[in-house]
Amino acid sequence: IPVEPFDLVIFGGTGDLARRKILPGLFRRFCAGQMPAGARIIGAARGDIGQQGYQDMIRGAINEFGAPSAESLVHLDAFIAQLHYVAIDICGDGGWGELAKLIRKDLVNAYYFSVAPSLFGDIAARLNSWDIATPEARIVVEKPFGRDLQSAKALNKVLSQQFDESQIYRIDHYLGKETVQNLMAVRFGNLLFEPLWNAQYIDHIQITVAETVGVGGRGAYYDKSGAMRDMVQNHLMQLLCLIAMEPPSHFDPDAVRDEKLKVIRSLAPVAAHHVVRGQYDATATTASYRTDAENPRSFTESYVAIKAHIENWRWAGVPFYLRTGKKLKARTSEIAIVFKKLPHSIFEKSADEKQNVLAIQLQPNEGMTLDVTIKEPGPGGMRLVHVPLDMTFADALGDHSEDTPDAYERLIMDVIRGDQTLFMRGDEVEAAWKWTDPIIEAWEARNDVPKLYDVGSAGPEDAMALIHRDGRRWREVK
Numbered sequence: 001i002p003v004e005p006f007d008l009v010i011f012g013g014t015g016d017l018a019r020r021k022i023l024p025g026l027f028r029r030f031c032a033g034q035m036p037a038g039a040r041i042i043g044a045a046r047g048d049i050g051q052q053g054y055q056d057m058i059r060g061a062i063n064e065f066g067a068p069s070a071e072s073l074v075h076l077d078a079f080i081a082q083l084h085y086v087a088i089d090i091c092g093d094g095g096w097g098e099l100a101k102l103i104r105k106d107l108v109n110a111y112y113f114s115v116a117p118s119l120f121g122d123i124a125a126r127l128n129s130w131d132i133a134t135p136e137a138r139i140v141v142e143k144p145f146g147r148d149l150q151s152a153k154a155l156n157k158v159l160s161q162q163f164d165e166s167q168i169y170r171i172d173h174y175l176g177k178e179t180v181q182n183l184m185a186v187r188f189g190n191l192l193f194e195p196l197w198n199a200q201y202i203d204h205i206q207i208t209v210a211e212t213v214g215v216g217g218r219g220a221y222y223d224k225s226g227a228m229r230d231m232v233q234n235h236l237m238q239l240l241c242l243i244a245m246e247p248p249s250h251f252d253p254d255a256v257r258d259e260k261l262k263v264i265r266s267l268a269p270v271a272a273h274h275v276v277r278g279q280y281d282a283t284a285t286t287a288s289y290r291t292d293a294e295n296p297r298s299f300t301e302s303y304v305a306i307k308a309h310i311e312n313w314r315w316a317g318v319p320f321y322l323r324t325g326k327k328l329k330a331r332t333s334e335i336a337i338v339f340k341k342l343p344h345s346i347f348e349k350s351a352d353e354k355q356n357v358l359a360i361q362l363q364p365n366e367g368m369t370l371d372v373t374i375k376e377p378g379p380g381g382m383r384l385v386h387v388p389l390d391m392t393f394a395d396a397l398g399d400h401s402e403d404t405p406d407a408y409e410r411l412i413m414d415v416i417r418g419d420q421t422l423f424m425r426g427d428e429v430e431a432a433w434k435w436t437d438p439i440i441e442a443w444e445a446r447n448d449v450p451k452l453y454d455v456g457s458a459g460p461e462d463a464m465a466l467i468h469r470d471g472r473r474w475r476e477v478k
C-alpha cells in the first residue's frame, strides 16, 4: 500500500549512512510500489555538487550497496528522478532559503538528521526560524543519542525547544526488524505463551548480539564509545524491553512505550561482579582492538556481558544475561527464552535434563525455533529426543524476502505514516542511560582494564564464568 506523498529531506544526504542504508532502502520501497509518484527526496549536505551530481552519486550508491536485482533496475531512473539536492550550511544561512522554497507544505514533511548529533540543535532551530517545518513535520534522529544521561538530556532539550515529542522519531534499527515485531505478535497474539511468560516458568533469558567485524574504519569514533554505549544502552536494552514488558492495553505508540519505560525503570543497579568487559586481542593473522582503534593504550571495551535483574513480580529472580561483542566466532543476534526444568519426570533421567527454549533469531536469518522434547520415531521404545520446532517465516508463509523491507526502510515508511511505535521516546532513552551510566562510571573510576579475548572466540573467559557460576551456559555462538 503506498504511503501518502511526502517531501523527505535528508540532512547529511551525501554521507555514509545515507548512501549505504537510507537511499538504497528507499529505492527498495519505491520498487515495491510503496513510494508514491509525487514523493520527493531532498539530499541536503555540504558541497555544491548540484542535482545531477547528487543523482549520479546515489545511482552509484544503490548499485554498490543496494544489491539491486535485474528487475528492480528498470525502476532506477524513475526513482532517481525524484531526488533533489540542496547545498546547505547547517550552521549558517547558506541553502536554507532554497530549501524553504522547495518544501511543499501541504504534504507530509519529514527531516532525517543523518549528521553528527552536535548539529541536531542547529538543524532543528533553522527548520523553524526559516519557517520550513510544518506543525506536523516529523524529524528523525540517529544514534548515538547522547553518550550519557546528561548529554541525552541536553539533546532532548534542544529538540524539544523546537518540536513536540510526537514529532520526534529516534531510530533504533533493531526495532525495525521483522522478528522483533513478531516477538510482540507471538507474545500478545497467542494465548499459549503469555501464561508461561514469568518467573514461575522461565529459568533465564539470554540476549546475544555477536559480530565478526572489528572496529576497522571507525576505530576513532568507536574508541570514545565502546560496546556499552554503542550496543547495550540502545539495541540490547530495547530487545530486553520487548521481552520483559507487560502487555500494553493497545498496540499504539504510547501504550507500548509506557510499558517499555517501566521495564527500564525496574532494572536493578548492576553489581560490579555481574559485568564483564572485554577487548579483542591480536592473533598471528589479525590485528588487536588497540591496533584497529589506533590507540595503543585504549581501555575501551569491544565486548560486554551483563547479568541483569528486573525488580518486579513477573521477573523476580530471573536473570537476563546480555552479551555483545566484536570479532567473535560468528555473526549472530539471538534472544533465547530458556524455560525451567520439568518439576518431575516420568521418563529416564537423561531426556528430561533438556529445557524448552524459545529462540528468536534476528541475524543472520530472521526466525524463531521452539525446542521441544518428543519421542524418537521408530520401534526403539520410549526414547526421547529434543528437536527444534522451526517457525522460520519463509517456510510457513512462503518466501517474501523480496518484498520484506529491511529495518531502515520499514522505519522510514513508519515515519511517513506517522507511527511512532517502533521509535524510542525521549524518556526511554534517558532512563536507559540512567541505568548504564553508573556501570561506565565505575569502570572509569577504577581504570578498569578489559579482559582480553581471542579474535574468533566466543568472548573472554570471565564472561563464561559469569554464567557458569549460576550453573548455566551461554548458547553456542554459531
Ligand code: NAD
Pocket (backbone or CB within 6 Å): 011, 012, 013, 014, 015, 016, 017, 018, 044, 045, 046, 047, 088, 089, 090, 091, 113, 114, 115, 116, 117, 142, 143, 144
Ligand atoms: P558522514 O560523515 O559520512 O556524513 C556526514 C554528512 O553530513 C555529509 O553528508 C556531510 O556533507 C554532512 N554535513 C556535515 N557537516 C555539515 C554542515 N555543517 N552543513 C551541512 N552538511 C554537513 O556521517 P555518517 O556516517 O553518514 O553518519 C551520520 C550520522 O548517523 C551520525 O550521527 C552517525 O553517528 C550516525 N550513524 C551512522 C551509521 C553509519 O553506518 N554510517 C550508523 C548508525 C548511526
